[in-house]
Structures are given as structure tokens and as C-alpha cells.
Amino acid sequence: MSVPALKEEALVQGTKTYADVSNEVCLPLESFPTKKWWVVFLLSLTVMTSGFAMIGYMIYAGTGLSGIQQPVGWGMMIITFVFWIGIGHAGTLISAILFLFRQKWRTAINRSAEAMTIFAVMCAGVFPLIHTGRPWYSFYWLFPYPNTMGPLWVNFRSPLLWDVFAVSTYFTISAVFWYTGLVPDIATVRDRCVNPIRKKIYTILSLGWRGSSRGWSHYEIAYWILAGLSTPLVLSVHTIVSFDFAVSIIPGWHTTIFPPYFVAGAIFSGFAMVVTLLVIAREVFNLKEYITIGHLDSMNKIIVATGMLVGLAYGTEFFIAWYSGVPYERFIFVQRALGPYAWAYWTMITCNVISPQFFWFKSLRRNIPLMFVLSIFVNIGMWFERFVIVVTSLANDYLPSSWNYFRLSLWDYGVLLGSFGMFFTLFLLFCRLLPTISMAEVKAIMPDQSKTGGHHHG
């Protein structure tokens, strides 16, 4: 393109050769893990294992250990399920939507963001299973399969079942998309391997990829198609998650704003999680010249944009509650802001609406300690958003005699913590076993290193 454009920052900093990219990205895979890595890994693993032990006991003893009760039958499990699914959305946004919009800066971050998506959806998947109370029955509760109990089928008209299909499709397609992107890079790792066992494993995973141009030609179209399919898919997933609420007739849930509101919130929280992870990863794995301050700047812009969308949705909900004239709807919203859970509501507003406002300023968008703290605030806020939605609407139902103050139990906190342990365990393993940056894609956006040719940019 010869269109004069604004002066852009280099996507990859320093003067690097293609081989530098391979060397620097593969370094964490080819060296023994540092002490720091072991400490964090063992800590995450311990938290994950304790979390799973608690889940095991919870299933043995019954879900009564959780804080759920009448009328709040959806507690920690549903809140955290929605939270983790939301986290996943940023990965697909980066890998698919930014790809379709030809945002070249995505190349440095898409691999780790997609990994994050997959791990987040795995964490999310644990929660509905615990929520069922008897996960061994879940198979026929959740999936339509021919059985001998029947005719017995799932109810396809139920939003909860739509959710099963949405989440399982999302997980499958994200994993396929991720692996497709990984194959050429796994081949790079394979060709660098010295250890024969490592070489064997990466050879099998690489499928025998050789970088043939005739192969790339099919590959690239497949990548476009997968991106094209993932784009509506990611929008559908949180839309359908929001249907779990919006299709019911519970005040505070039964609103048409839920799908876009949920999707915006999902992207908002997901980007915050990507910033949290990448600020650490670029430091620990020495990838600052790939995941540049410019990348973080762009992500923070998306955080402030989606944060404003979420803020707008909070305002609109209130306005519509008043404007609808429905007393139940009005009551719930007044309860949210001023009732017994007001502390949760204002935590949410502070974290989600006020904290991203710092990102209007360029110097603050490029301030690493600040963005790290704010990204954690956003994640806390987005967990509380789901807490507010789930709990406030259920706690004060149509029958005031059943009202009660909802408290999370210690088991709830343990399981929540366990899911973070699982997420970080998986992410830390990923950082050691697979290239965290898409080498093939980064090389493709670097200046041409031909011996004779002009400086054509790919």
C-alpha cells in the first residue's frame, strides 16, 4: 500500500532477523525453567489441587456446602462460570476479529490470548458440572444422545441447553483455531530440537508440516474461514449465556439489553486478563520487543472503549427499569444500588466504570504498573458484575417471606480460588511447552530480509 498513513510505531522493536524471532520466542521452551517459574507453578498447582479436592468433597457431601439456598439457587458456580466464559472472549476477539480487520499488531499477542481463551473456557466448564450436583448424570441432562431410557431427549427450547451447545462449540472451535495456528510454529520448534524425545513429540504434533507454498495457500484460506466462523461464534456465545438470564421472567434479568451488554462486558474483562498475563509474560520471558508498550496501549484503548459500553449498559438498565413503569423491575434496581448488596454494586461500578477512565490519557495507557493494577481491578469488577446480576435479582424474589441475605460459603471461595489455580497452572505449562508468540505471523509482518530485493513489507 502506498497510501500515506500516520507514522506508526514498529510492531517489532529493534533490528531483528527472522532467526532472532525463532531464537527469542523458543528460548523459554529450550531452557530449564527458572526458580521463579517453579515457585509460581507449584503454588498454582497446589491451589488447583486443593480446589479440585474441595469440588470432590462437595460432590460427595452435596451442594449444600455451597452458599446456595432458596431463593438464591444460582450462586458461586453460575457467577464464576459466566466470569470465566467472559474472560475467554478477548482471545477470540484478538485472534479472529482483529484478524479480519487486518490489525497487524495482533500477531504478537494472538497466540497467548487464544491459549487464555481455551484455558478460561476449561475453567468455566467445571462450574456448571458442579452446579448440577450430580455431574455423572450431566451427560444425559446436557447432551442429546440416543439412550435406552427413552424416548428421552433434552429440551432444545431451553436457553440452558443453548448454552451447552454454545460453550462446547466455542471450546472446540477455539481449540481447532489455536492448533491450526500452532502447526507451522510447532514445526519450527521441531526443527530446532536436539533431544530425540522432544523431537519425536513435536514431530507428531507438527503433522509433518514443511512450509510448502502450495500448503500455505490452502492453510491461509482455512485460517480466514476459521476467523470468519469464530467471529459470529464469539458474539453468539455470550449472547446465549445472557439468554440464560434474559429469557427468564425474573426482574433485572428479563431485558433485551443483555446480549450486547454481556458481550461488551466479556471483551472488557477478557482484555483486562490479557493485559494482566502479558505484563507478566513479557517481563518473565523477555519478550518486550515483541509485546511492546504499543501493544499494551492498544489493548488499554479497547479496555476503555468496552468499559464505557458497560457503563452505558448499567445506566440504560436503570433508565429502562424506571421508564418501564414495572414496580418489580424498579424495586430490584433500587435494591441493587441501595439495598443489602449495595457494597457489591458499588464495587462493580468503581472497578468497571471509574477505573478504566485513567486510560483516556496516553501516558497512563503506557504506564505498566498502573495498567497491571487497573486490569486486576477490572477483573474484580467483572466478577462482581455477575455477582450483582445473579444474586440481587434472586435474593429478593416475588415472595418476601423467603428473602434472606445471601452469603458465599468457604467452599465457594475455595472452588473459585481453585479455578484460578487451574487457569494459571495451564497457562504456565503452555508458556513452557509451546511458542507463546506466533513466529510465522510475526515474521510475515517484519521488513523483508531478501539479499537483493527492495524493502517490501508483507
Add this chain to the structure above:
Amino acid sequence: MADQKQVVVGYYFGPHDIMEAARKVKGRGFKQWDTFTPFPVHGMDDAMGIQRTKLPYVSFMAGAAGLSAAIGLEVWTHLFSWPINIGGKSLLAIPAYIPIFFELTVLFAGVTTALAMFTLFLKLPNYKKPIFHKDITNDRFAVAIEVSRDEEVESVKKFLKEIQAQDIHAVAGKL
């Protein structure tokens, strides 16, 4: 060894050079040849005369199959196999069927696209094919030409030298 198939390989170090080379190789009208690059080089399809892939047709068919499967599953179970009144909802509740129509369409299309691309179009997994140089997945851009007679090897080597390929060598076997 008389007339075993051989592959003559030469190397370049950037997209521009490999593309120039590909144009020239194409101009010579070789039957079996390919280029190997660490990342997709844009414009290579034209330079090599590669036809656009038929993969999108496969994706479309798979998507259509997914949609049909979803329609069949939902309509058959609710109308015929187990018609049950849940909350007075209509048995043929098309709007309520739509989310699963969409999800299964995407699921079938996406999984099939990746599977078909790797297995049908790229013929992978295949671990038997030669890897000409370990740096092809790193920073080298190779052009590889298959020849079937020994005497051709030298002339192809000479040709590659003319078009400024580096480290030219021949490997026994097929492309």
C-alpha cells in the same frame, strides 16, 4: 543408481527473492516443484501459478450439513420422538431452535475446514516427506525442483545457480 527421482534444492533469504525465483522457475515449465517458506509469502500463489483452493466449498457443504443435522435433530426429537409439552411452548418453536441451528452450523463447518485442510488438501499427517533444511521453518526460503533422470540434476543445479539460489544441493527421493 540409475534414474531414481531426485530433488534439487536452492535457498534464498527473504520473500522478495524467493518470489522472483518462483516466477523464473515457473517460466521454465517444470512439472514437479514447490517453494518452502517459514511464513506465508503474499503473492506467491500468482508467482507460482497456484490455483485458488477449493476448501471454501468443503466448508460450505459442512456448514450446510451441520444446519441440516440441527434442524433434523430438533424437529425430530420434539415433534416425533418425544413430543412433550413444556410450559406450553409450541413443539415446533422455530425461534427457540435458532441458537442451536447456528452453533451446529459453525461447529461442523469449523471442524471440517481444519480437518479437510490438513488431511485432504495438505495430505497431512505425513512424516515421510523430506525436510530439506532445518532452517526452512526458521529463516530460509527454499525452491525445490523434482527431476527424474540423473543428467537433469546438473542442468537444474546450473539453472538454480543462474537465478542466484544459495547452497544448492540434490536429495534422493520425491518432492
